[in-house]
Amino acid sequence: MATIVLTALGTAIGGPLGAAVGGLIGNSLDHAVLFKPKGREGRRLTDMQVQTSTYGTQVPRLFGTLRVAGTVIWATDLQETKHRSGGGKGRPSVTSYSYSASFAVALSARAVRAVRRIWADGNLLRGAAGDFKTELGAFRLHRGGEDQPVDPLIAAAEGVGLTPAHRGMAYAVFEDLALADYGNRIPSLTFEVEADEGAVAIGEMAAELSGGLLTGEGLAAVDGLAAGGTDVGDALAPLTEAFDLAFVGEEEGLRWAASAQAGAEIGVGALCRSVNGRVLDGVERSGGSADxxxxxxxxxxxxxxxxxxxxxxxxxxxxxxxMEQGLELAAVLSGDAARELAASKMGRLWTGRSAMTLRCGWAALRHAPGDVVTVEGVPGLWRIEEREWEAMAVRLSLRRVPGAGGAIPAGASSGSLVRQADQPHGATVLMLADLPPIGEVAATAPIIAAAASGGEGWRSAALFIMSGTGEAMPAGRTAPRAVMGRVDTLLPEGSVTLVDAVNSIDVTLLAEDMTLGGADEAALAQGRNLCLIGREVIQFSETVQTGAASFRLRRLRRGLFGTEWAMDGHEVGEGFLMLEQDRLAEPLSVQGGGAEMGGSVRIAAVGVGDGEPAEAALIVSGEAVTPLAPVHSWFEADRAGGWKIGWTRRSRNGWRWISGADVPLGEDRESYELRMLVAGEVVRRVVVDRPGWAYPAAMWDADLGGAGTMALEIRQMGSQAMGRPARIMLPG
Structure with missing residues (x-):
């Protein structure tokens, strides 16, 4: 009878290897244990991270630490929450909806120690510290013990008597996971499961999977493995092929053996010269081609x-x-270990081209298939693949294996990876701004923008409009994380007509991962590097990093978009906010209305990392609907004792002077108010409908009343607000 041991399972599972195992140790280990009839295919490298919910999907047994998708085994319907806001003072109400779901995901058909990070649609849902990045009612991990109880949520929904405890299976339960970040659907989840502490020897995994019928000592270890397949042999096949393991049949069962150090030597004296008077060639050698x-x-x-x-x-x-060959191994390895494995496999294939057949006497029966031996007079190490009693001689079929010695240099790179920072969400920082009209279209209501941010792990927060009685009305969510901080230097008053190449601004940003960069003229013309300092809109073109989160801003353009009035009101420590449209939210627009001029607005933001809501408030001045102060005001004597006064209007409706003609009006009608002030008191008020006015001598003398000078303020009267004044001094 022949005794055969193959070096890899591959397509031989259930075929020649099955027959060989049966001949070695009987039917107790044959088709009943290792080689059951074919069933459902288990997961491999390509689908370990694809979440499923198909009935009958196999749940693998996990070893070590690895990332798996799992299988959804229970879920509720989406839970809809209705929010209604607005509807006051004749405005329509706004109804919004949010959704959440509760579900359970099976992870391993073997007990696990812990679950660390969790990803949802590729983004971190739970950090290594156990902090969740999205709102969640509760999270429970059932580790897969044989005594674990039923989950209370599933039992409440399905009934205690109809709810299995899933003992022996590790699974996770999510309760009321908010789905707004995932398109109002259950996201595809992957879990970092810690089933064992440290690397796991493949011999130990084989023993557990086979119920102790397949053992192996002194073998390699992997950091993690998802064991699945049609049978135990299928689960172990990739390891057999990757690590060049041989199956050795013994009385106790099968043993995995690696091609390592040589054992006994087969001497020349053990070879047969003749059998029954027939001359034999004791050594036959053959070799395969390099191709x-x-x-x-x-x-x-x-x-x-x-x-x-x-x-x-x-x-x-x-x-x-x-020819190029690939080896798929659904295991966790380091880059060095994987490269060494590839090199070792290549070496075995190259060395394994050499084969040899020996015909020996009865004493050679002590050499078992799978043993690695040396042969006297023949270089190298050889593994016995087949042993057969043939024509009164023992025939040994051997194949050369790589000898001990050189290893490839360490230092294989794992490659770069763009990953989301695993930082706690942290507290929310909220800023409110009453912005001027930065776009090209005139605003019809005040623009109250909310900017929110936080540390590197901050994502978003829910916004609420706070009423005078303390009622919180939902107002949507914040925009993505804004770049904000504080100003460390006092900014002097500047000019709106010159690029300030003398002064600079030192700012410290909220977090070290935030950054500021320079911009050329083309980028500046497109609105790059706009920021709000105090209430002045400024643009900068040069930056110098002065600390981990500190920058110096140079070449400043001041008082942009009509905010020159705010240039002289700066102080150290005031807020700094980059004005990026996609990072600003308008919470009042959610209610279908706007802010009341002169009224107060108080906004609260609550994120998953906030113990208390972050709040900000302001008094609405309506910068977006306030006409700008006229420019180029002038006066001259009319030769009759009076004055001719003129000015040029500015418009909220667009900022680019392209045609050279007058800027658009931007209001319902053109109207200006002129106020004459003597010693701070208004002595006359005049309304005109064009940018110019004649101040008669008699009226001038009466208004001046012998004073030395008179102040004249010119304001444009807007559709919703009175503009800021241009001021000139008329001599007495």
Missing amino acids: AVPAALAVRYHDAARDYQASVQRVVRPGPGR
């Missing part, structure tokens, strides 16, 4: 340094050949 060995070999695996993403390490041999 049969792949020119390149790639190992595909999961790399913990890249958040367990699928990775590839590839080695190339010199010499002829164009």
Whole structure:
């Protein structure tokens, strides 16, 4: 009878290997344990991170630490929450809806120690510290113990008597997970599961999966493995192929053996010269061609340094050949270990071209299939693949294996990975701004913008409009994280007509990962590097980093968009906010209305990391609907004792002077108010409908009353507000 041990399972599972195992140790380990009839396919490298919910999907047994998707085993319908806001003072109400869901995800058909990070649609949902980035009612992990109770949420929904405890299976339960960040659907989740502490020896995994019928000592270890497949043999096949393991049949069962150090030596004296008077050739050698060995070999695996993403390490041999071979290993390895594995596999394929057949006496029966031996007079190490009693001689079939010695240099790179920072969400910082009309269209209501931010892990927060009685009305969510901070230097008054190349601004941003950059003239013309300091809109073109989160801003353009009135009101420590449209929210627009001129607005923001709401308030001045102060005001004597007065209007409706003609009006009608002030008291008020007025001598003398000078203020009268004044002094 022949005793055969194959070096890899591959397509031989259930075929020649099954028959060989049956002949070695009987039917107790044959088809009943290792080689059951084919069933559902288990997960491999390509689908370990694809969440499923199909009935009958196999749940793998997890070893070590790895990232898996799991299988949804229970879920509720989406829970709809209705929010109604607005509707006061003749304005229409706004009804909005939010959704959440509760569900359970099976992770492992084997007990686990813990779950660390969780990703939802590729973004962090839970950090390594256990902090969730999205609103969640509760999270529970059932570790898969044989005594674990039923989950209370599932039991409440399905009934205690109809709810299985899923003992022996690890699963996670999410309660009321907010779905707004995921398109109002249950996202695709992946979990970093810690099933064992540290790396796991593949011999230990084989023993557990086979119920102790397959063992192995002194074998390699992997950091993580998802064991699944049609049978135990299918689960272990990739490891057998990757680590060149041989199955050795013994009385107790099967043993995995690696091609490592050589054992006994087969001497020349053990070879047969003749049998029954027939001369035999005791040694027959053969070799395969180089073309049969792949020119390149790639190992595909999961790399913990890249958040367990699928990775590839590839080695190339010199010499002829164009064939490339790939090895898929649904295990977690380091880049160095995977590269070493690829090189070792390539070496075994190259060395394994050499085969040899020995015909020996009865004493050779002590050499078992799977043993690695040396042969006297023949260089190298050889593994016995087959042993057969044949024609009164023992025939041994051997294949050469790589000898001990050189290893490839360490230092294989895992490659770069763009990953989301795993930082706690942290507290929310909220700023409110009454903005001027920065766009090209005149505003019809005050623009009250809310900017929110936080540390590196901050994502978003829910906004609420606070009433005078303390009622909180939902107002949507914040925009993405804004770049904000404080001003560290006192900014002097500047000019709206010159680029300030003398003064600079020192600012400290909220977090070290925030940054500021320069901009050329083309970028500045498109609105790059606009910021709000105090209430003045400023633009800068040069930056110098002065600290981890500190910058110096140079080449300033001051008082933009009609905010020159705010240039002389700065102080150290005032707020700094980058004005980026996609990072600003308008919470009042959610209610279908706007702010009341002169009224107060108080906004609260609540994020998942906030113990208390962040609040900000302001008095609405309506910068977006307030006409700008006229410019180029002038006066001259009319030769009759009076004055001719003129000015040029400015418009909220667009900022680019393209045609050279008058700027658009931007109001319902053109109207200006002139106020004459003597010693601070208004002595006359005049309304005109064009940018000019004649001040008669008699009226002038009466208004001046012998005073030395008179102040004249010119304001444009807007559709919703009175503009800020241009001021000139008339001599007495």
